[in-house]
Amino acid sequence: MNLAADDLLLYARIADAGSFSRAAAALGLPKSTVSRRLAAFETTLGERLLTRTTRRLVLTEFGEALLEHAHRLAEEMEAAVQLAERRKAVPQGRLRVTMPPDLAVLMLVPMLARFGAGYPAVSVELDLSPHQVDLIAGGFDLAVRMGPLAEDASLVARRLGSFARGLYASPDYLARRGTPQAPEQLAGHDALLLAPQAGRPLPMSLQNGLQEWHGPWASRFGANSVELLVRMALAGAGLVAIDERFVRPHLAAGTLLPVLPAWTLPPVTAWAVMPGRRLMPAKTRAFVEAL
Known part of the structure; x- marks a missing residue:
């Protein structure tokens, strides 16, 4: 036997209203639809729920017992609605x-x-x-x-x-290796890149207004950790390509310096x-x- 919760709730509305007309008005349904659905529900149950008289509806013994379950279902449904409303209103x-x-x-x-x-x-x-x-x-x-x-x-x-990325290096590294003045000079410098493999040339793009430069640049140290690459740059291991927000404290302290500051890498x-x-x-x- 397959019972639909909607049918049980419909029965509770009819029983509580005491008439098909009042229940239909409360539900916004035609009276004939309400009556037909209850009759189909009784057929599914194999039991009469109501005795219809000219003046009122009288619950059968089975109808009285089933109404208790219908009321509990209605209360649970209302509690579920209230829970959803609370969670929608207040993140939790x-x-x-x-x-x-x-x-x-x-x-x-x-x-x-x-x-x-x-x-x-x-x-x-x-x-x-x-x-x-x-x-x-x-x-x-x-x-x-x-x-x-x-x-x-x-x-x-x-x-x-x-994240608009730039190039940064330590003063010590730049003093030892020189400061690139143009993107073409990057090939002679060690790159610290978020890359899966070190030593493999990766396509590099830089932009300065309407100017663009494209060329391969092999990562001297490749890692999937921004923090590690920043620490490597601080230790003088090479030029790190990264968003300025990751190195802002080091720029303020002078422990890292911008390289080719007019040029930026494609944003991530x-x-x-x-x-x-x-x-x-x-x-x-x-x-x-x-x-």
């Missing part, structure tokens, strides 16, 4: 986020602190991984990802902004990536807006 619950560790540690700590203070009912669980994890299989609400995104119909993405786009649900939970929306 556990929020699981995955993002690159360098981005979180070097740039997002103040934002994370503000979010925690502003939304005390949300507990944030961060997975700091340089690898792109499966959001749905891993049970994540959100990922912050850098660069081009692979097409995936199960995910939705929102652009957060872009940052994305908020979420499972492709039709409705975004309030906790996720609040976090994305805070980024």
